[in-house]
Amino acid sequence: MITVSSLRHLRIPFSLFLMPVFFFALALTPNHNDSRILWVFLALHLFLYPSSNGYNSFYDRDEESIGGLKTPPKVTPDLFWLSMLFFALAILIGFQINWEFASMILVYGLVSMAYSHPAIRIKKFPWASWFIAGFFQGYFTFAMAYVGLSNLSWSTLLKPHVIIPGMLTSLMLWGSYPLTQVYQHGEDSKRGDLTLSLKLGIKGTFYFANVFFILTGIAFVWYFIEKNQENVLWVYLGAMAPIILYFLIWFSFIRTNAEKYASYSWAMGMNVISALFLNAFFIYYFFENTQILQVFGY
Template sequence: MVQKSTIQLLRIPFSFFLMPVFWFALSFVEKINVPDTVLLFFIIHLLVYPASNGYNSYMDKDTTSIGGIKNPLQPTNQLFVFTVIMDVAAVLLSFFISPLTAACIFTYIMFSRLYSYRRIRLKKYALAGYLIVILNQGALIFFTVFNAANNDADTVVPWAGGICATLLIGGFYPITQIYQHKEDRNDDVETISMLLGETGTFIFCGIIYALAFLILFIYFLSVNKLLLFFILFIFFIPVAIYFTVWFLQVNKNAACADFKHTMRMNKIASACTNMAFITILILNQL
């Protein structure tokens, strides 16, 4: 029987927060291989991401709020077994798309494990942990989706897309750590957000997002699709408003850098970016 803690700690709904990179990568593909794309969506969002979440929870054994869960249950050995089964299934299913896709998925899983595994635990190093997350969830996922979904084998992976995917994760990830400073410190983990502090985290994320949008502007301008940039910009207005209001609140009262505000930020940002990239994807296919 599947235990309640196992289901909770896989955090399958959390995949929604990471989904924008998938749609973003897909929006760069002109001729989409639909069956492979659907299979890859299942592999990434229902196997790889949940298994990564579960393994991290198994190693951390959190007693306070984590991403998407206010009161996490304690993990059992069943959770570990599930993560292994899901990882193996993800790699094997990826071979139905291509050996390259399987290699990419395997690489993602390995770095995810190195990030959490207690004897290595790259997450305890602020810069190393940050780079692994943004390169894994950004550039690697972008590359994986673009190659797997593309019917044209000769198409070159757009450099702007890979860089922007990395920057978008890079501007999002530190915010998700902002309420966990005490818990991370107790666990001997130093995050990029801890180094920056609450105010510094907001400023850093704002700069990274601005850089991502600058590169997107240059890219869309170069391919004569500037209208798509402005559509994207419109979708990001609610994100920018909440981000600014929350930043001002934290400046007045550091206690506002809490789980509730962070999850609200995650939901707004994920909903807006998912809708933005799906809209651009549809327009590019017309």
């Protein structure tokens, strides 16, 4: 029997925060197809990410706030099987495109399991978990979506036109990922998980994120200039402005009282504002880069 608790632990709405990577891949995909767009979106956002969320919740058994759940309900045994069902459905949907896309879903899922499974628990290792999470949720997810959207193969992952934008998404996540851990120091310490944020400290996490936000901004500016898309560059900077403003305001409060403001509500606020503006930007970039609107006379 599937419990309401397990359905909540899937945290399906949390997929919103990873959608910018999908829309970025969609904007650069040369061979659009309506059914492939639908299959890739469903496989990743409705099944793969929730499967990962549920699996990690099953082994973490958090009692305090986690991403997408301020008060997580008690974990029940059916959560494990529900997460496995969602994982299997993601792979099956992947086969609707090709076996390469399905196998990439498999790889992503296995790495995600290794992140929390007690036998491996990558989460215990601060730098490894930081790098792996940013790499797989960024570059690998971008490449996986690109492969699925255009019905391509594993060799696509080594193409410069995939590596460069894919690594840009990883840069974004390497900056923001530690910020999602600042309110979980107590819970992580009790479990013996030395996350990067715990290692850096609260203020150190913000200084670290600040450096990566600057690097990410410079990298995206270079990318759009290289593509002769200065008009897109200004829209990108406009989309980033409220995100950076929120971060700086949050950072100013952290400097006055780190323990008080390293909270779930501030971290989720950062996630929400980032997702809204980055999703909006990459949807705009999809229309601009593909010139689809011009086909319809806009």
